Amino acid sequence: MRIQVIPNTGEARTDQFLHKTTVVIDVLRATSTIVTALAEGASGVLPVETVMEAKTLHRQGDLLGGERFCRKIAGFDLGNSPCDYQSGAVYGRRVLLTTTNGTRAIHKAGRSDHVLAGSLLNAEACAAAAALLRRDIVMFCAGTHDEFAFEDGLCAGLLIDRLLRITGEETETDDLGLAMLGFYRSNADSIPEALLRSASGRRLTKLGYAQDVTFCSQIDLFDAVPRLSGDTMTIV
């Protein structure tokens, strides 16, 4: 098995996904939110690219979720804070989610054999699910506006660390994957602090979302592994 890392959405080319399992990673916050929503009993999360599309596809009983400039979209039920998706808020409901980076990355990965959503919150379960699918793996860091994001690289490193433990020595990792592995290991003891220091962490803190950063820093809080089935993410 081979593992490859794509550092941001702008860097991805369609042919890189063919015959692969792709793990889309947008720790702050889209994939953390999708994991939380499904762990909390949402029936599915439909990632959509525009606000208009979300409104058009909305059916009775659905919830509209998402952000622009990090904030909840006017008229939407939920923002992009995973905390919005807890305490029964989404149980049994379908969520239409639109975010700046993560939903775009999920669409871009669409030609993969399998698309999973990875985050710190579901790292072990996600690594195990990816290993079981027996394809080469692309760790697709969504990044921020086509630039590498600290937290996504860190999560890619954690997932590679877990995958290597599961699959053993026969797994080959590309150079960027080895870099992210080293990066994760050197920060393993202080993930929440590291995330708060990152560019996204500081931006979210400034906007009043420090609680989200801390929430998304929790490793293995959930066993839920969102997987794209048709156009909707559901639990594996």
Next chain:
Amino acid sequence: MRIQVIPNTGEARTDQFLHKTTVVIDVLRATSTIVTALAEGASGVLPVETVMEAKTLHRQGDLLGGERFCRKIAGFDLGNSPCDYQSGAVYGRRVLLTTTNGTRAIHKAGRSDHVLAGSLLNAEACAAAAALLRRDIVMFCAGTHDEFAFEDGLCAGLLIDRLLRITGEETETDDLGLAMLGFYRSNADSIPEALLRSASGRRLTKLGYAQDVTFCSQIDLFDAVPRLSGDTMTIV
């Protein structure tokens, strides 16, 4: 002062270099070779993009150096092995050097206020020289065929580590720089082994250049800091 990392030559945009000091990093092997050539007394290294250009610009007394597919170019005096440039081979001579990735990166960085060549071999001296120039700094990892290369990222991390020690806390590092810093620190005790395991290290070893990989792994062997002056790299 701000530090930013560009992960490979394909990712670089001209506007990223304006008003900056750029450190071009191609550890295996172009910048290691340039550092070695100048440390060994070459009068200058002129990076050129094509073999034809090298032959056209060649004047009496010049040496032709470079590689294609890692090997010495037919009819050239020297390859891209830093070891070729030792033991008086280049003393007092100008070298016209053409390589696959590194020379292209040097040209691409040309709009910077200052362009330095960085490698493990001259890390401390290069970090000190960059700090003295009092501009924001771009660590420009040349990479291999527009992909991130392990050894260049590791070197960027080492240079950032040294720069932070020199400039102190007021220096801001972008997310990719923080990742490379962690990556370097987690490999700091085993640089030669790590380089031999990297994709470029394995490729060079297979082609009989393991000695180059080991040579290029040495930290702070030289004080020479190549700096672009006009179209030629000379000692600062």
